[in-house]
Amino acid sequence: MSELRGLQLRASDLESAGAKVVAISVDSVELNRGVVERLGLGFPVLSDPELVAIDAFGLRHRGGYPLAEPPATGDIARPASYVISGSTIRWRDLTENYRVRVDPTRVIDAIRNMGEADAR
Amino acid sequence: MLAPMVWLGPILALISVLSYFEIFATWPVTRDVPWVNLTGLAIALGLSIAGLARSRRRALAAIGLVLTLFFGWIFVWYCYVFSSRLPGAELALDVGAAVPAVSLLDERGQAVDLEPLARGKLVLVFFRGHW
Numbered sequence: 001m002s003e004l005r006g007l008q009l010r011a012s013d014l015e016s017a018g019a020k021v022v023a024i025s026v027d028s029v030e031l032n033r034g035v036v037e038r039l040g041l042g043f044p045v046l047s048d049p050e051l052v053a054i055d056a057f058g059l060r061h062r063g064g065y066p067l068a069e070p071p072a073t074g075d076i077a078r079p080a081s082y083v084i085s086g087s088t089i090r091w092r093d094l095t096e097n098y099r100v101r102v103d104p105t106r107v108i109d110a111i112r113n114m115g116e117a118d119a120r
Numbered sequence: 121m122l123a124p125m126v127w128l129g130p131i132l133a134l135i136s137v138l139s140y141f142e143i144f145a146t147w148p149v150t151r152d153v154p155w156v157n158l159t160g161l162a163i164a165l166g167l168s169i170a171g172l173a174r175s176r177r178r179a180l181a182a183i184g185l186v187l188t189l190f191f192g193w194i195f196v197w198y199c200y201v202f203s204s205r206l207p208g209a210e211l212a213l214d215v216g217a218a219v220p221a222v223s224l225l226d227e228r229g230q231a232v233d234l235e236p237l238a239r240g241k242l243v244l245v246f247f248r249g250h251w
Contacts, residue, residue, distance in 0.1 A: 002146050003247055019241040022232070024224065025249045032227040035250050046224035046232055053234070056220035058211040059246050077246040078206050082213075084242040087235070089217045094209040098248060099145070099199060100152045107243055114241070 003079070003101035005039050010104040017111040019083070024048050026076050051075060057082075083110045090114050126175050129168030130187035136160030137195045154199055161192045219244075 004023055007014065014021060021043035027035070032045040046053070054060050054077045061078040068074035081102040083091035091110035093102040140157040144150035150157075168181075168188040175181040213220075219238040226232045234244075 002148060002151055003245060005146065006148050007243070007245065014243065017241070019243050020237060021243045021245065022234070022237060023245045023247060025247045027249050029225050029227060029229050031250050036227045044226040044232055046226055048224050053220070053222040053224055054246060056222055057213045057246065059207075061207050061248075064206075065249060076248050078212070079248055080212060080246045082242075082244040084219055084238045084244055085240070087219050087238045089213055089215050089219060092212070092215060094212055096206065096209075097200075097204045098206060099154075099203045101148065102245075103148070111241055111243070 003081070004035070004041060004045070006101070006104045007043070007107070008039060008041050010108060011042050013104075013108050014111070017108055019111045022046060024053055024077065026051060026054070026072070048077070051077075081107060083107060083114060085114055124171075125167035126171035126177070126181045126184045129164045129166075129171055130184050130191065132167065133161055133164035133188040133191035136164060137191050140195070154195075157195065161188075161195060164188050165192060 007021055007023075011021075023041075023043065023045045025032070025045070025047070026049050027045075027047060028049060029047045032047050035041070036045055048054050049072075051060055057080070059078045059080050061076050063074045064076040064078070065072075065074045079095050079098050079101055081093045082089055091107075091114065093106065095101060136157045139160075140154055144154060144156050165188055168185040172178065172181040172185050219234060222234045223231050224234075238244075
């Protein structure tokens with residue numbers, strides 16, 4: 001979740017790079033509303049309790065949250081950041097340790113590099 | 121006399137562990153490398169060792185040192201073993217792949233289609249959850 005705070009702190013840079021931000025987790029709409037309000041997020045947080053998008057991206061972490069209470073299975077998303085353009089994945093960061101999340105500066109660099117590649 | 125470091129050590133160790141989850145894990149500069157908490161644990165270990173060396177009540181001081189080591193071990197195990205247990209990255213969509221068409225509810229309960237958003241520049245972040 002702290003990666004959302006990090007991205008929000010760089011909201012103006014992301015906007016000037018022309019990128020929108022969308023976040024996804026297994027959490028409910030209600031929990032996500034709380035997160036958006038608490039962190040003051042200017043981008044949407046989507047709820048994927050059935051892991052539809054998470055599976056479509058191949059990011060299911062089985063039993064990743066052992067403290068989950070039924071009916072939740074404890075399956076969650078592996079932390080991952082993607083930069084997308086033209087309906088195609090252009091850059092990704094999959095951390096090898098979930099405590100270590102993506103650095104917003106690297107995301108912004110990826111967007112800018114992508115823009116230069118497109119301009120050529 | 122029971123030197124204060126005998127009990128200060130394990131208390132500082134416990135605070136060092138708990139404060140990571142409550143405070144320091146919420147900010148990238150103290151989360152990725154948990155230097156604040158590791159420093160606290162190092163000081164706690166020093167206090168516990170000094171306590172064992174100085175206290176006349178060796179048995180209590182030894183228990184203090186064991187507790188400090190236990191808290192420290194849990195923290196290091198969590199940070200460098202447990203949190204590395206992730207599914208293989210080879211399963212995940214890679215650069216060049218098309219973005220799947222998915223529709224999910226946002227925090228206001230409104231449906232959001234990924235497809236139109238993905239035509240423009242989009243940063244898509246999957247995260248573990250609110251906790």
